[in-house]
Amino acid sequence: MQEKVIKRYWPIFVIPTLGAFAIGFIWPFIQGVYLSFCSFTTIEKNKWVGLDNYIRALGLDKDFKDPSPLTDSLWFTVAFAIVSIVLINVIAFIFALVLTRGLKGTNIFRTIFFMPNLIGGVVLGYIWKVLINCVLLLVGEPLLALNSTAGFWGLIILMVWQQVGYMMIIYIAGLQSIPESLIEAAQIDGATSMQTLFKIKLPMVMSSITICVFLTLTNSFKLFDQNMALTNGDPANSTTMLALNIYKTFYDRIGASWKGLGQAKAVLFSILVIGISLIQLKATRSKEVQQ
Amino acid sequence: MKKKRTISDIIVTLIMTVMALTFVYPIFMVLINSFKANTSISTDSVFQLPDEASFVGLKNYVYALEAKGFFDSFIYSLFITVSSVLAICICCSMCAWFITRVKGVISSALYYLFVFSMVVPFQMVMFTLSKTADKLDFNTPWNIWIIYLGFGAGLAVFMFTGFMKTIPLEIEEAAMIDGCNPLQTYFKVVMPMLKPTMVSVAILEAMWVWNDYLLPTLVLDIKEYQTIPMLIQTSFKGGYGRVEMGAMMACIMLTVIPIVIVYLLGQKHIIKGVAAGAVKG
Incomplete structure (x- = not known):
């Protein structure tokens, strides 16, 4: 019984935290995962490069020199x-x-x-x-x-x-x-x-x-x-x-x-x-x- | 048997005293150097006490306060910490109550998402988060608490739900039958019961926000606003790797003193709160 009443109040109880959580974690996290497959300087200017970044990060790209592997x-x-x-x-x-x-x-x-x-x-x-x-x-x-x-x-x-x-x-x-x-x-x-x-x-x-x-x-x-x-x-x-x-x-x-x-x-x-x-x-x- | 104990006790106490002194020594070293003139702090004289030639009184402190803007930084840090901790305590405890009381797929999905965010390291989101914050103009000390609320929510929700599972439902039910709406029930009945957990969460989050360096550096406009850790990291480096040591030492002292005062006043709560957080986290 109480559960239903509480449920109606969800905008007050959940939205502040969830909104900030979406801005502070969920959205940056999703963008971050996507961008790890891209070559980019800003979030908008990105180009899909597939697994290239991962290959370089793991040191498998012989032509690429990373100063700190x-x-x-x-x-x-x-x-x-x-x-x-x-x-x-x-x-x-x-x-x-x-x-x-x-x-x-x-x-x-x-x-x-x-x-x-x-x-x-x-x-x-x-x-x-x-x-x-x-x-x-x-x-x-x-x-x-x-x-x-x-x-x-x-x-x-x-x-x-x-x-x-x-x-x-x-x-x-x-x-x-x-x-x-x-x-x-x-x-x-x-x-x-x-x-x-x-x-x-x-x-x-x-x-x-x-x-x-x-x-x-x-x-x-x-x-x-x-x-x-x-x-x-x-x-x-x-x-x-x-x-x-x-x-x-x-x-x-x-x-x-x-x-x-x-x-x-x-x-x-x-x-x-x-x-x-x-x-x-x-x-x-x-x-x-x-x- | 008893006599043997007292002798070994004295020896152990002596050893512990020496250990305690070595623990305090680094702070003491900062203190003595904060009274020396800049030119007198060369790398090899750090251990020497200030003498007549090198002693400059409070000059370094005045310089740190006036020229380096320590006071502004202190206000920024203080405001950011207080606003973030308040927001986290109120919003996250409400959210945690909702998640524990309203069962369902959405609630448990949210819960696991919060727990997940607690584990993910900040470097994963640092670039995208700072850009998102810039775009939404959450980049001043007055509204960066929204970012802290979002990134700090994981730990807070986790600790609050852990506690809420242990408090009896009957009290809340009685309040609601007596005609309280959920908001009244929450603020008048549930929140007072949460006090011990609230203190733990507040202390843990305050320690994190107050000392945080990377998030404010990436999110705030560095030229306009500097929190205390940012000030210490960036402001004392002159050209050619030279560092204004005296002012930096004074600045570190000014940072450490309020922490020590707060710690000594609320020692019991702080130690308990941190230990509780560790066991749950």
């Missing part, structure tokens, strides 16, 4: 993702373990570790650029603009600094939801603190671990602001991650062939990110069944 950025991003996932999650988990022990000052520590999260990527990038360049100069290494190893590790340090607090909060919530009696029972049975950690605490927070691993994974793949502010891909596009690669293909090059290529790269990038999210959905669902 998508595959290079993919490997850089994958390497970055693996290292940052491991480091961020291990450090965050250790912090969470320590901060659930009931130490004095726990709240202050939590406040401080979480804070970098709220500062924007561009600002963070510049702060660390200054810091890292100074350290590099003092130890006599080339600066960030000429040093891709430093660029890689700089990005890692930056992201660890930014994200550890966030993941720590999720792990703390997970650890606090373990029933006290379970740990006490284990201790009475003579389990050492290492055994309680690996046999009880770790298995009990598996769902938090899944969430955090996927969060760090998608964050690494979508990383843009920090990458642009810290290294901007230098030297010679060797530290360009996927999102920055697409941006540069769009806006740093002049000519009709680049925007189409950029759009095709964006479609491939989207498919990759959507794929990761589907795996994540499956992983979290299967965890829920077990519990």
Whole structure:
């Protein structure tokens, strides 16, 4: 009964969001998919070229030279993702373990570790650029603009600094939801603190671990602001991650062939990110069944 | 047993204190350099405290505020964030309520479309979105919230519907039987119950909009309007790769201070809200 009454009010309830959603997402998305098959400089001036852009984006066109191939950025991003996932999650988990022990000052520590999260990527990038360049100069290494190893590790340090607090909060919530009696029972049975950690605490927070691993994974793949502010891909596009690669293909090059290529790269990038999210959905669902 | 714990506690606390200090250090570094003269900030002296020769007081701050238009940027950023978050909270929660209460193919199709938009990276639509926004004249700080409402709708609708599935139907039914129309029911009965989720959504979206760089850069008229992240990215680069470091450091400080104040005031809500968003997202 109520449903019908509510239904009559759909223009008020749905139109504002749906209208903005159509402008802000649906229409640009459809145009974007279409344009990835075109060569264009503006949306109106486009010429259908079929799969050419995709062939070039995947590096299969031998006559075409892309200064920053998508595959290079993919490997850089994958390497970055693996290292940052491991480091961020291990450090965050250790912090969470320590901060659930009931130490004095726990709240202050939590406040401080979480804070970098709220500062924007561009600002963070510049702060660390200054810091890292100074350290590099003092130890006599080339600066960030000429040093891709430093660029890689700089990005890692930056992201660890930014994200550890966030993941720590999720792990703390997970650890606090373990029933006290379970740990006490284990201790009475003579389990050492290492055994309680690996046999009880770790298995009990598996769902938090899944969430955090996927969060760090998608964050690494979508990383843009920090990458642009810290290294901007230098030297010679060797530290360009996927999102920055697409941006540069769009806006740093002049000519009709680049925007189409950029759009095709964006479609491939989207498919990759959507794929990761589907795996994540499956992983979290299967965890829920077990519990 | 108890004594052993206190000793290890002290050691752990010490280690954590050192970690906490390293976490704060980058901000501290920005602070000390924001008081130095431009010429005194060379790459190798970043770690030194300002001395008599390099100390310039608040000159960098005054310069950032007056010459670089920090104040204008702050107002733009603030207006964009507040208007976008308000629009997202009100419109998306209404839409989410409609989707959960009116069952059908259209509702579930909409729901999956919103969830899909949450996953798609911004680079996919950045070019076409900026052109569409230009064509419709949604390119000033005063109406860019429409774009944010559209692109931010996914996460908001997703979080609101997740919560609405858990609240009992009976309360709404009672209100409607007592003669409320759906609008009254929504604003007087449903919305007050949504408050915790509303806070989470508002915090997540505010963090995103306030710090967003790429969307405003592509959509806004750069020469006329610059949000704070845009100002920091573009305004301090002189010719030949030179950077006005002092002013930039002051500007970063001016950006960080309000964030820290808001964070310290609403810490509990912010941490809870972010964690809730993470678990659901």
